[in-house]
Amino acid sequence: QLQLQESGSGLVKPSQTLSLTCAVSGGSISSRGYSWSWIRQPPGKGLEWIGYIFHSGSTYYNPSLKSRVTISVDRSKNQFSLKLSSVTAADTAVYYCASSIYSYYGMDVWGQGTTVTVSS
């Protein structure tokens, strides 16, 4: 079955760029109809959807982060990535990747999450 695994830098300095990757196993990132999302959760708080990339490569970003976010896909490695620029302490969170077999149905497979701390 489909599995997702996040990896990337756990500590990022203020003003730098956060970079995370989500490796997809048990299925193809090019599978028709699938979308691949990033979601984050600050310590002790709720969930915020960052954005997604559709199987075709089209993207949609949360307007609250749009100017700083890039989500891309590497089909050769069967993975997708998140870059968030100009980070501040407010970007400290657990970051999750997740997949949707059909966007309207919610996110049915999640990675375990990776903690990113923004600190000098």
Add this chain to the structure above:
Amino acid sequence: DIQMTQSPSSVSASVGDRVTITCRASQGISSWLAWYQQKPGKAPKLLIFAASNLKSGVPSRFSGSGSETDFTLTISSLQPEDFATYYCQQANNFPWTFGQGTKVEVK
């Protein structure tokens, strides 16, 4: 953005209790609502999609209902493993948005 408001923010309950959580959308979202369960230190887990459809493998004591702006998640008989935080999420409009969460605690 569509605002999702859950109530209550927390509920104290005992094993065997019936628990109901509501989620209200700031505008109509048809039936494009999902419910998730999250335990401490773990990723959220999808329970219900399209308002009332139980994901495969999720116990039948969980059920969902509603449409447009008002939705409900019901746990018919609370089990020890159900103590967790529950989130609703609308998937009708971008950006997708979540409710603030409802924590189900031991009474």
